[in-house]
Amino acid sequence: MIQDLGMTTWGCTPLCRGFDRHGGFYNAFNDYFTYQVGPGLDLRLDFAPDNATAMKRPYSTDLYADRAIDWITGAVGAGAKNSFGYLAFQAIHAPQEAPADLVTSGFCADSIPASAPVRRIACGQMRSVDANVARVVAAYKALGIWESTMLVFTADNVSLNANHPAHQKPTPPKNEPEPKPYHLLNLTKQGGNTDTGGSNWPLRGAKATMFEGGMRGAAFVSGAGLEAVAGTVSHAFYSLTDWLPTIAGSIAGVDLALAAEPKYAFQPPPPPLDGIDIWASLSTGGPSPRTSALLYLDPFNCFTGAPPVPCRVPGQGALRAGNYKIISGHVGAYMSKTTNVSTQFCGAQDGQAPPNSFPLPVTPATSPPFCPAGWVRYTADAPGAAVIPPPEEAGPGGSCTSTPCRLPSVSPLLAGGVWLFDVVNDPLETTNLAPSMPALAAQLLAQLQAINATNVPQSHSPNDPASSPKNFGGVWTPWRGNPAPAACDPNATRDTVDSNFDGVTFSANVARLQGWCWSPQAAGDGRGALNVSFRVDGVAAGGAVANLPRPPAFMNKTGAPNVEHGFDWVVPEPWASNITRGKHTVAVLIGAPDGSVVEARGSPVCIGDKNPTRCTEAD
Numbered sequence: 001m002i003q004d005l006g007m008t009t010w011g012c013t014p015l016c017r018g019f020d021r022h023g024g025f026y027n028a029f030n031d032y033f034t035y036q037v038g039p040g041l042d043l044r045l046d047f048a049p050d051n052a053t054a055m056k057r058p059y060s061t062d063l064y065a066d067r068a069i070d071w072i073t074g075a076v077g078a079g080a081k082n083s084f085g086y087l088a089f090q091a092i093h094a095p096q097e098a099p100a101d102l103v104t105s106g107f108c109a110d111s112i113p114a115s116a117p118v119r120r121i122a123c124g125q126m127r128s129v130d131a132n133v134a135r136v137v138a139a140y141k142a143l144g145i146w147e148s149t150m151l152v153f154t155a156d157n158v159s160l161n162a163n164h165p166a167h168q169k170p171t172p173p174k175n176e177p178e179p180k181p182y183h184l185l186n187l188t189k190q191g192g193n194t195d196t197g198g199s200n201w202p203l204r205g206a207k208a209t210m211f212e213g214g215m216r217g218a219a220f221v222s223g224a225g226l227e228a229v230a231g232t233v234s235h236a237f238y239s240l241t242d243w244l245p246t247i248a249g250s251i252a253g254v255d256l257a258l259a260a261e262p263k264y265a266f267q268p269p270p271p272p273l274d275g276i277d278i279w280a281s282l283s284t285g286g287p288s289p290r291t292s293a294l295l296y297l298d299p300f301n302c303f304t305g306a307p308p309v310p311c312r313v314p315g316q317g318a319l320r321a322g323n324y325k326i327i328s329g330h331v332g333a334y335m336s337k338t339t340n341v342s343t344q345f346c347g348a349q350d351g352q353a354p355p356n357s358f359p360l361p362v363t364p365a366t367s368p369p370f371c372p373a374g375w376v377r378y379t380a381d382a383p384g385a386a387v388i389p390p391p392e393e394a395g396p397g398g399s400c401t402s403t404p405c406r407l408p409s410v411s412p413l414l415a416g417g418v419w420l421f422d423v424v425n426d427p428l429e430t431t432n433l434a435p436s437m438p439a440l441a442a443q444l445l446a447q448l449q450a451i452n453a454t455n456v457p458q459s460h461s462p463n464d465p466a467s468s469p470k471n472f473g474g475v476w477t478p479w480r481g482n483p484a485p486a487a488c489d490p491n492a493t494r495d496t497v498d499s500n501f502d503g504v505t506f507s508a509n510v511a512r513l514q515g516w517c518w519s520p521q522a523a524g525d526g527r528g529a530l531n532v533s534f535r536v537d538g539v540a541a542g543g544a545v546a547n548l549p550r551p552p553a554f555m556n557k558t559g560a561p562n563v564e565h566g567f568d569w570v571v572p573e574p575w576a577s578n579i580t581r582g583k584h585t586v587a588v589l590i591g592a593p594d595g596s597v598v599e600a601r602g603s604p605v606c607i608g609d610k611n612p613t614r615c616t617e618a619d
Contacts, residue, residue, distance in 0.1 A: 008467075009480040015046060019086075022046055023067040026476055030090060032060045032097040040469025042476040049475040059099055060090045061125070065132035069139040076143050084252070087136070091125040094196050098124030122197025150224045150251065152243065155192075155217030194376040201377045204429045210318040210327045211373070211429055215295055221282060225251070229285045236288035237320070241275035250279030292321040294451055319448045323424040324433075326444040328417075375428070418445060466500055466602050479601060497530070498558050501588040501602040511571040511579050513586060515600055517546050518558060518565040521593040526561045531591035532600075536575045537584055544569045546590075583608045 007013060007026040014022040025035065025042040035043035035054040043050045045067075053063065068087045075083045091098075102108060102124035112120045133153070140146040192198045192207040192214060205211025217240070248254045256273070274294075281288045295318040316329035420434040420441045434441040466479045499517035506512075513534060522528035529547035533540065548566035555563055571579055578584070587604040589597050 007476065007478045008464075010047075010478045013047075013478060021071055023050070024064065024088070025090075026478075029094055030060065031095060032090065033057045035060070037476060038469075040472075040474055040476045049473075049477075051475075059128065061128040061132050064089060065135050068136055072136075072139060073143065076145060082252070084247070089129050089132070091129050092122050092197070094193070096121040096125075096196060098128060102127045119197045125197075146223070148224050150226070151222045152219070152247070153221070154219035154240070154243070199376070202375065202428055204375050205373065206376065209373070210296055210316060212325075212423060212427055213375075215318070215320075215325075225283055228283060232285060234282070234285070236278075236281055237290050237293075238278055238281075238288055239275065239290060239293040241273070241293075242278045242290065243275065245273050245275045245277045246279050246282070249277045292319070292447075294318075294448075295320055295325070297448075297452060297455055317448050317452065319444055319451070320423070321444055321447065323422050324440065324444065325421050325423045326434075326441060326448060327419040327421075328445060328448060420444070464500075471602070497590050497592045497598050498560075499588075499590050499598075499600040501600040501605065503602070504586060504605055504607060506580065509576065509580050511576060513569045513571065513588065514567065515588060515602070516550055516554065516558075516566040517590045517600060518560045519593050520559075523593075527564075529565065530593075532567050532569070533589045533591070533597075534569060534571075535587040535589065535604075536571065536579060538587075541575050542569070542572055579607060 010016055013026065014024075023045050025037075025044065027037045027042050030037055030042050034057065035041055035050075041049060041051065041054055043054050045053070058066075064087060068085055072083065072085060096118060098121050103120050106127070108120050108123035108127060112123055114120070137146070137151070140149050192200045194200070194206040198207065200206055200213030200216075203211070203213040203216060205213035207214050245256060249256050276290050278288060278290065280286055297317045316327070318325060318327045418434050418441055419429075419432045420437060421429045421431070422433060423429065464479070469476050471477075471479070497517060497519045499515065501513070501515040503515075504511055504513055517530050517532060518526060519530060520526040522530060529545050531543060532546050533543040535541060544567050546565050546567040548564065548568055550563045550566045552563060554560060554565070558565075570576075579586070584607045585604050586607065588600040589603075590600055592598055
């Protein structure tokens with residue numbers, strides 16, 4: 001049950017990344033009841049769309065717990081001695097949706113006033129998570145394997161940082177062998193988004209900020225192998241990246257050196273792991289082996305210059321080293337992609353309701369704030385939340401003191417700056433030490449800049465119309481690659497042929513077939529043109545060379561080294577006269593450099609009286 005996966009290619013999806021089963025969605029968010037994202041359904045069981053389940057409208061937290069229970073029951077029933085499950089509940093992520101009975105009665109109604117509906121709905125979402133975690137645990141117990149199961153419950157936001165160096169009241173280690181067989185369930189939740197009901201109080205900031213309210217994550221581990229520290233609280237410094245080597249290495253017993261070998265022939269060897277095996281610290285209460293961690297890096301040219309100066313190009317980074325954390329650039333990720341930054345101190349989203357208000361109305365007067373640089377405190381007797389704004393921080397030439405606060409402000413909070421906090425002794429980040437400790441600030445900033453020198457910037461391609469759900473029967477679907485684990489290379493379309501059949505256009509009785517294709521294996525390091533052939537109603541109708549210019553955005557979208565990879569072919573006789581009336585099917589085939597022939601993405605196209613559409617199974 002995994003979300004926010006990306007789905008350009010089948011290679012991005014769970015069954016192509018090593019999982020045996022998958023039940024969930026691909027987008028960054030989803031409707032909890034209809035499983036719709038915009039114009040399409042986004043719910044799958046393994047590779048197949050799960051329309052039947054979506055029509056029953058189960059609440060997603062219940063559904064994903066059901067699927068986890070079905071999986072572990074089936075795996076144990078089939079004789080599995082070891083297993084790993086990753087259950088990523090959608091809750092408590094937006095949209096704000098929860099079963100009405102969890103919101104309007106019981107704990108949420110008793111503890112949160114009706115004047116704070118956003119907070120109430122978030123409470124209902126969390127109640128559902130609690131109940132379903134209990135159901136999953138009960139399933140393990142019913143199977144008789146709870147004593148040999150370890151459960152990891154962790155937030156999915158960046159790092160797990162706390163303000164004391166060791167566990168509290170650790171019990172003496174027990175030299176007991178780890179019980180076998182071994183089962184592990186990993187659960188994650190979303191947290192800390194103050195404008196959709198989350199709370200980080202008394203920490204500063206919120207989700208997607210570099211302050212501790214966005215960096216720290218609540219977590220617990222329970223079960224087999226942790227008997228020596230049962231009932232204790234850990235304040236050790238760990239990173240989210242540490243779970244992989246810990247679970248795969250010490251817990252599952254995988255030789256990480258052997259694990260560096262690709263599973264499939266198309267996969268390159270993975271890079272060195274960023275995480276550290278923290279099992280010794282977790283299981284004994286000893287100190288964490290981690291001393292530093294990159295917390296965030298989205299540079300946009302913000303880490304150049306000596307001494308560092310406010311950066312007018314949005315971007316940000318944060319690094320933790322020992323007790324200290326340095327922040328450079330913007331304080332929040334949601335403030336980094338635009339030159340008109342209106343999510344200022346605490347005000348821009350005050351009064352903006354969440355996009356979905358089920359089951360209670362959310363009004364501007366009750367919507368809580370997004371306060372990326374201050375402290376948001378929820379109160380029991382007031383609507384929404386009370387905000388403690390951050391101290392004013394002036395930059396060269398002035399400060400940003402009003403709302404909305406837009407660039408080219410020179411406030412460090414928005415235009416870029418440097419903060420240094422002792423997050424062990426000042427976890428609320430009330431005192432910026434950068435002015436009083438310039439040498440340490442410069443040292444940590446240099447470390448951040450050194451990491452940035454190896455950074456590979458993210459590339460966000462333009463929307464591809466081939467991804468539209470209307471091309472796949474109203475279902476969000478990967479539009480590249482092969483849905484089979486042994487063949488779903490995420491780079492397959494880039495290593496052989498990348499293409500698109502844009503469609504058929506008509507002018508009078510002239511029909512034109514248009515699109516593009518290219519391959520990095522073509523002559524001249526991918527600059528050479530490919531041959532294209534066409535079929536009308538299954539019969540070869542002619543061919544062309546794809547050597548026509550495309551818009552410059554073509555190269556950004558495909559990675560092609562130049563723009564001359566298009567085709568614009570006029571359908572000849574005898575097909576020209578017939579194709580303008582009645583029903584026909586047109587396909588485009590690309591000649592790959594290795595001699596094979598592949599069908600262009602978006603092909604075939606079905607035509608009915610000059611009305612081209614993507615073909616369906618019914619056609």
